[in-house]
Amino acid sequence: MKAARNIGRTALRLGVCGLLMFWILHSIFLNEGRLAWERQGHSWTELSGVGRWQAAWSRGPRELWHTLALADRGGLLLSLVFMGLTLVLGVLRWRMVLRVHGLDLSLGRATEISFVAHFFNSLLLGSSGGDLLRAYYAARGTHHKKTEAVATVVVDRLLGLFAMLVFACLMMVPNLSLLRAHKRLAALAGFILLMTAGCGLTIVLSFWGGVSRLWPRSRARLRKLPKGELLEQCVDACREFGRHPGFILRAMGISMLLTIVCVLQFLAVGSGLRLDMSPLALFVIVPMIICVSALPITPSGLGVRENLYVLMLAVPEINVPATQALSLSLLAYAGSLFWSLVGGVVYASLKERHHLTEVAQLDGARSD
Secondary structure: OHHHHHHHHHHHHHHHHHHHHHHHHHHHHHHHHHHHHHHOOOOHHHOOHHHHHHHHHHHHHHHHHHHHHOOOHHHHHHHHHHHHHHHHHHHHHHHHHHHHOOOOOOHHHHHHHHHHHHHHHHHOOOOHHHHHHHHHHHHHOOOOOHHHHHHHHHHHHHHHHHHHHHHHHHHHOOOHHHHHHOHHHHHHHHHHHHHHHHHHHHHHHHHHOOHHHHOOOHHHHHHHOOOHHHHHHHHHHHHHHHOOOOHHHHHHHHHHHHHHHHHHHHHHHHHHOOOOOOHHHHHHHHHHHHHHHOOOOOHHHOOHHHHHHHHHOOOOOOOOOHHHHHHHHHHHHHHHHHHHHHHHHHHHHHOOOOOHHHHHHHHHHHHO
């Protein structure tokens, strides 16, 4: 029964992803087909609905491939460097989180497992597979702090998301006129503000508590829940982060740097596509879209991310054509896939040495 529900949820998310990708591709191909048809001296209005579909899907994919094929290799290679740097910064942040609980994972071993986790993220179309692997690996390295080790993975992801949300909020200030001028950008900014407030509240309650002071019996009720004792151990593990002054600032600092590198990756891809985009605008748009795409709407944010880039970059101040905006999103995601292949090579070469085969079996059992 549980497996059927999991399959149903996955199928639903894949269905939403497929619909969103089809929607954005058809909209772009329709526009490319119209432009190509009119360049030949024909009238678009004279075509029937079926004729427009045929023109869109016969010419649109060629135009998209043409845009991708003409991308400058130097800009794309630079974007790969920036993408790899985000993974390295993520490793450094995770080690910082681990040390709060006295778990000292070497830089080399943490890098190995993080790259393999990135491979599983792409393989399983989502972050849960990679997070499960990191949690399993961290827990395997300790006999008395397994719950704390698992909690570090959750905290690491939570702090990364919160830092990116805060960064986006800060960059709204110099982009205020741009956000005010366009309802779609203003709506996205408003949603990001709500996400920031919700994420910040979650961190405060997780690290410093407060629920038990308002509801004294909350701990007793927590213990009565299924696996209540384990949940209570997770809460206590999170409290430890609040007892280390300066930890939040250090983790936020490295996460802010990671966010900047993420934007630089998109700027490098844009340079490769020869797009003239405002860096200041991208410093608010890219983090906002990444944060929304992180929500479990579709696997790996596919479809959601592409639609948002096409919509947000179309405003007159940025004026990126839909085909180029889609290419920007796809090429940036391709950079992530490249490093996941590197993680796959690491997994294939080290799985026996570091017990990663067991993790793969655990992932397989989880997906059944």
